[in-house]
Amino acid sequence: MEYTTQMDAARKGIVTPQMETVARKENMRVEDLMERMAKGTVIIPANKNHTSLDAEGVGEGMRTKLNVNLGISKDCCDIEPEMDKVRAALDLKAEAIMDLSCFGKTQEFRQRLVEISPAMIGTVPIYDAVGFYDKNLQDITVDEFFDVVRKHVQDGVDFLTIHCGLNRHTADKVKQGGRLTNIVSRGGSLLFTWMEINQAENPFYEHYDRLLDICEEYDVTLSLGDGCRPGCLHDATDACQVEELITLGELTKRAWERNVQVMIEGPGHMAMNEIAGNMMMEKRLCHGAPFYVLGPLVTDVAPGYDHITAAIGGAIAAMSGADFLCYVTPAEHLRLPTLDDMKEGIIATRIAAHAADVAKGYPGARDWDDSMSKARAALDWEEMFNLAMDPVKPREYRESSKPEHEDSCTMCGKMCAVRNMNRVLEGKDIQLDD
Structure with missing residues (x-):
């Protein structure tokens, strides 16, 4: 029997090699894993073109996973130092690496990363679009946005962060004011700018089925980005954030109808007393889909030490239901992290993830x-x-x-x-x- 995606296989009762790997790693029955995958509460990001992948499961009943952000930029465009970081991240057992490259030889770096990495790989295609086409953001067409998405998945990327939920209605909420830091998501700000200048709808929201076509074809997991994630404590759990989350829940159900795996991205910055409630809200509004959080950072006044503020928030978040933690380094908000910064961020986040697994009673x-x-x-x-x-x-x-x-x-x-x-x-x- 044939299948299109890992979710499709689970729903058809087909045990894939990736499911066998995850069941062994998590010490669980493959039948239980498949049941959760069929519901969408567990994902296995596994692009058909990522042949070096050592699959991992993310979601309900899984060990808390860790992601490392890397990539070249205009100010730091040398590939080799980033490849050194890749190798160090793999040595430190990161389960995922996100390539956030936005300038220079982005495809070369992405292809080398996929070739050597047993960890799952994610990207944010809109970062790459501006540099790839070498044109002003507002002049990039809808077709060009989707062409970049297709290039990324053809190169073997396992999950894509795309800010599909930041539509014009939610953008109007941002313009009404009240936030101290407006939009701090790089991808969200780029799409907001494109919509404002062109007076058009978010192409990934308007043409969402086109995006699902690509994800289904290559078995790529859709990481629904939180363009309105709070960038400071003041902005946490406001109308912009919650309204976008409701939209992401609607988009999750549409993806599941196409057997496309989904995870939801979350905050940002948030006071400790709000974290547990936000985790519960996401699980409810997004139907139990796995939750992927950046931190959250529990105070805004510790630049240079944000790996600590994020680890505190990450431990609380994972204990309260988050499934996947994105690392934060001491260099957050300040510069592209060095190799040492990256190591500090990984260890701090690994501590948070393990502490949460102990608190949740994860077996072993x-x-x-x-x-x-x-x-x-x-x-x-x-x-x-x-x-x-x-x-x-x-x-x-x-x-x-x-x-x-x-x-x-x-x-x-x-x-x-x-x-x-x-x-x-x-x-x-x-x-x-x-």
Whole structure:
């Protein structure tokens, strides 16, 4: 029996190789996985042309996944440093990489990325359109927008972020004012500008079925972008954001009718007390579709440390129902991140994702923490390093400050609680003064 997409296969009872991979990784019955995929609450982004993919599932009952943003820009257009970041991101086990390239040899970078990456790959085609056609944004035609989309999926991209829900009605809400930061989504702002100058509807909203045709043909997942995501705490959960979310829920059902997989993108910036409610609202309005969030950043006043503000929000969001976290680096709002910035962002987001999985009771998540606790109780430093989320930094810290006794550290020395409890429980003498 033939199938068009992973969702179509699940609905027909066909077990694909990608489903087998995900079921094994998640330690779940493939029948349960297929049931969730058929409903749309789990997705497996897997372009038919991405032959190096090691498939991952995102959504209900899955481990929280992590995305890394990369890409070349006009100010930083050298491909090789970005490829170094790609390799580092894969070494740090990122499940997804988004290519946000907007200038220069974007197709070359995209094709090299897809060729080597077992992680799923996403892009935002409208970023590429301006540089690709080398013309003013307002002069790009509807056909040209869709031609760029087709180029991306032909190159093997697994999911596309497209801001289909920012239609003219919602754009009018933005113009009515009340926001401190207006539209901070790059893709959303480009489409808003195109609509305003041309006095036309968002082409991806008006011609949504045309977009679904392309996604269905290549089995590409549609990541419905949040053009009105809040760019500061003040703008969170306002009419613009909620109205766009309602539209995204309607577009989700239309995609599912075509067996096109969907995930929903979410905020942005948001106070901690609003996060759980927003996660519940998205799941309700978008019918349980997987939720992909950027942060959210829980304060606006920590530039240079936004990997921390985002990790706090990401942990709360994932604990409350978000399925997929986009990393944020210390360089957020300031510059294109360096390799070190990227590593800091990945680790911070990985901490948030794992902490949420523990809180949600994801099977086996706490076992990792228990193993670390046993290694600490035994003062087994090598095992601690082996179990660490980032083995490099803790090893460097210990090597930089050696204790007098191997079964302690330079913080407590012979007053180490763990050392002394082990000794006293073993019937050994404890001497603190020699």
